[in-house]
Amino acid sequence: xxxxxxxxxxxxxxxxxxxxxxxxxxxxxxxxxxxxxxxxxxxxxxxxxxxxxxxxxxxxxxxxxxxxxxxxxxxxxxxxxxxxxxxxxxxxxxxxxxxxxxxxxxxxxxxxxxxxxxxxxxxxxxxxxxxxxxxxxxxxxxxxxxxxxxxxxxxxxxxxxxxxxxxxxxxxxxxxxxxxxxxxxxxxxxxxxxxxxxxxxxxxxxxxxxxxxxxxxxxxxxxxxxxxxxxxxxxxxxxxxxxxxxxxxxxxxxxxxxxxxxx
Amino acid sequence: xxxxxxxxxxxxxxxxxxxxxxxxxxxxxxxxxxxxxxxxxxxxxxxxxxxxxxxxxxxxxxxxxxxxxxxxxxxxxxxxxxxxxxxxxxxxxxxxxxxxxxxxxxxxxxxxxxxxxxxxxxxxxxxxxxxxxxxxxxxxxxxxxxxxxxxxxxxxxxxxxxxxxxxxxxxxxxxxxxxxxxxxxxxxxxxxxxxxxxxxxxxxxxxxxxxxxxxxxxxxxxxxxxxxxxxxxxxxxxxxxxxxxxxxxxxxxxxxxxxxxxxxxxxxxxxxxxxxxxxxxxxxxxxxxxxxxxxxxxxxxxxxxxxxxxxxxxxxxxxxxxxxxxxxxxxxxxxxx
Numbered sequence: 001x002x003x004x005x006x007x008x009x010x011x012x013x014x015x016x017x018x019x020x021x022x023x024x025x026x027x028x029x030x031x032x033x034x035x036x037x038x039x040x041x042x043x044x045x046x047x048x049x050x051x052x053x054x055x056x057x058x059x060x061x062x063x064x065x066x067x068x069x070x071x072x073x074x075x076x077x078x079x080x081x082x083x084x085x086x087x088x089x090x091x092x093x094x095x096x097x098x099x100x101x102x103x104x105x106x107x108x109x110x111x112x113x114x115x116x117x118x119x120x121x122x123x124x125x126x127x128x129x130x131x132x133x134x135x136x137x138x139x140x141x142x143x144x145x146x147x148x149x150x151x152x153x154x155x156x157x158x159x160x161x162x163x164x165x166x167x168x169x170x171x172x173x174x175x176x177x178x179x180x181x182x183x184x185x186x187x188x189x190x191x192x193x194x195x196x197x198x199x200x201x202x203x204x205x206x207x208x209x210x211x212x213x214x215x216x217x218x219x220x221x222x223x224x225x226x227x228x229x230x231x232x233x234x235x236x237x238x239x240x241x242x243x244x245x246x247x248x249x250x251x252x253x254x255x256x257x258x259x260x261x262x263x
Numbered sequence: 264x265x266x267x268x269x270x271x272x273x274x275x276x277x278x279x280x281x282x283x284x285x286x287x288x289x290x291x292x293x294x295x296x297x298x299x300x301x302x303x304x305x306x307x308x309x310x311x312x313x314x315x316x317x318x319x320x321x322x323x324x325x326x327x328x329x330x331x332x333x334x335x336x337x338x339x340x341x342x343x344x345x346x347x348x349x350x351x352x353x354x355x356x357x358x359x360x361x362x363x364x365x366x367x368x369x370x371x372x373x374x375x376x377x378x379x380x381x382x383x384x385x386x387x388x389x390x391x392x393x394x395x396x397x398x399x400x401x402x403x404x405x406x407x408x409x410x411x412x413x414x415x416x417x418x419x420x421x422x423x424x425x426x427x428x429x430x431x432x433x434x435x436x437x438x439x440x441x442x443x444x445x446x447x448x449x450x451x452x453x454x455x456x457x458x459x460x461x462x463x464x465x466x467x468x469x470x471x472x473x474x475x476x477x478x479x480x481x482x483x484x485x486x487x488x489x490x491x492x493x494x495x496x497x498x499x500x501x502x503x504x505x506x507x508x509x510x511x512x513x514x515x516x517x518x519x520x521x522x523x524x525x526x527x528x529x530x531x532x533x534x535x536x537x538x539x540x541x542x543x544x545x546x547x548x549x550x551x552x553x554x555x556x557x558x559x560x561x562x563x564x565x566x567x568x569x570x571x572x573x574x575x576x577x578x579x580x581x582x583x584x585x586x587x588x589x590x591x592x593x594x595x596x597x598x599x600x
Binding site: 074 | 271272351354355356480482483486487489490491493494496497498499500501502539543544545547
């Protein structure tokens with residue numbers, strides 16, 4: 001089954017063409033990771049899938065339904081988004097924040113029932129933040145906050161989770177923890193994971209399909225082995241990359257080569 | 264976390280009940296005390312129309328104090344709720360109809376309408392509404408970058424303060440050049456005053472009740488707006504619809520009360536802030552709290568304004584500014600730390 005299909009997508013902000021002629025299919029159950037240099041439109045393509053990027057040209061279908069025909073509420077029942085950051089001006093508690101994930105399933109006033117509290121509890125346990133339930137969001141560390149937002153996304157009971165660099169500011173242990181959570185969701189619940197990442201090695205180890213984006217265009221889509229080659233990466237990122245097989249298994253390992261090591 | 268079924272409803276009921284009792288008590292206090300003395304003992308006889316009370320006192324209470332209490336409660340509730348909504352929409356705890364210049368804009372609209380002799384029931388409120396939307400649009404354009412989602416906090420406050428000062432000058436200018444007796448009360452417009460109200464104007468205030476209901480129904484989406492517009496959209500909120508419905512509803516009800524009360528500042532700052540500390544950021548609690556608490560607050564402030572001076576009374580806006588401005592400064596100081 002196809003989770004998200006994009007055909008001939010064009011998007012521009014003013015005169016700047018951010019995305020040009022993007023066509024791709026994300027299959028249900030994919031761990032789909034979007035990589036590419038800074039400013040090539042990775043976040044924008046994620047926002048477009050989430051229906052918040054503004055006007056675009058082209059066709060996007062989410063689980064067989066045209067994006068343009070979906071109300072925000074309908075879309076939120078299928079797609080959950082884990083943004084790069086959350087504003088903390090009016091901080092809710094951890095439990096309140098996660099409970100908000102139930103919003104697209106509730107009525108106008110959003111009166112939560114026992115089932116919603118149960119789901120919140122499960123989501124908190126799954127992401128290991130149950131002990132923080134009554135803490136305020138601004139009192140948490142970056143890793144804890146990220147897990148709270150992921151719990152909120154899980155609470156939304158979506159079919160697809162979109163994540164924008166969820167591991168960007170985390171230490172290696174927390175990075176792996178977040179990525180493992182995503183892999184578990186994919187395996188246990190058949191969720192589709194779409195992620196923007198700068199970490200090519202995480203992308204290689206977790207992604208089953210990668211999209212290499214360059215200057216707003218699709219450079220390549222395929223398995224980590226096919227996409228993460230020295231030639232591809234040097235062409236798009238413009239720096240020397242050494243690629244070898246990771247000793248962990250049949251995935252590539254990428255090392256950008258600093259000037260002083262070049263021969 | 265509580266495991267029982269609907270803690271939100273229970274909290275809502277407990278809160279509303281408590282605040283309603285406090286509101287009723289302050290209204291009784293306001294009814295009992297006035298320039299003609301205290302009537303604590305008689306008040307219940309008069310309210311329940313039991314025999315044995317002085318008809319003169321009854322007239323004072325029903326014709327003078329009663330409409331004034333209703334006005335104070337409505338104005339207080341509207342301004343507090345208006346502040347709450349603006350704070351949620353702009354994600355800024357310092358936003359408030361007075362500080363943003365929205366109140367000033369509606370006062371200008373109201374005065375111009377009066378100078379042209381428009382009806383106080385339709386023409387004046389509509390002109391006030393246009394005035395408030397105009398100043399709001401101006402402040403938002405001044406403080407936003409490319410889109411409304413990138414509002415700059417500092418320019419918002421600065422823009423609001425300047426627009427507010429400009430509105431004050433325009434109000435004084437308009438009143439200075441006019442001969443009409445209708446708008447002679449400069450102090451009424453600049454400091455806010457509840458003494459110009461009468462029983463026959465009570466129906467105007469009914470138009471505000473639907474605004475309260477609309478805003479209450481949107482309290483959950485307001486919670487989500489606090490997470491930012493994109494986050495709200497990710498959680499299924501139609502941000503444009505909610506944003507503009509709230510903006511227009513709030514400006515409408517603020518315009519309606521400004522026509523009756525003049526410019527009363529800082530109520531929309533103090534009340535939401537106090538309740539946010541007590542109750543947290545959930546608008547399903549904050550909306551009823553601000554309506555009931557804002558009403559109580561202005562009844563008390565008006566009582567002080569009526570009774571503090573040994574002779575006559577002072578504009579209630581003086582009291583609210585004396586309390587509110589220091590709190591505003593404190594909030595600003597804390598926000599910058």
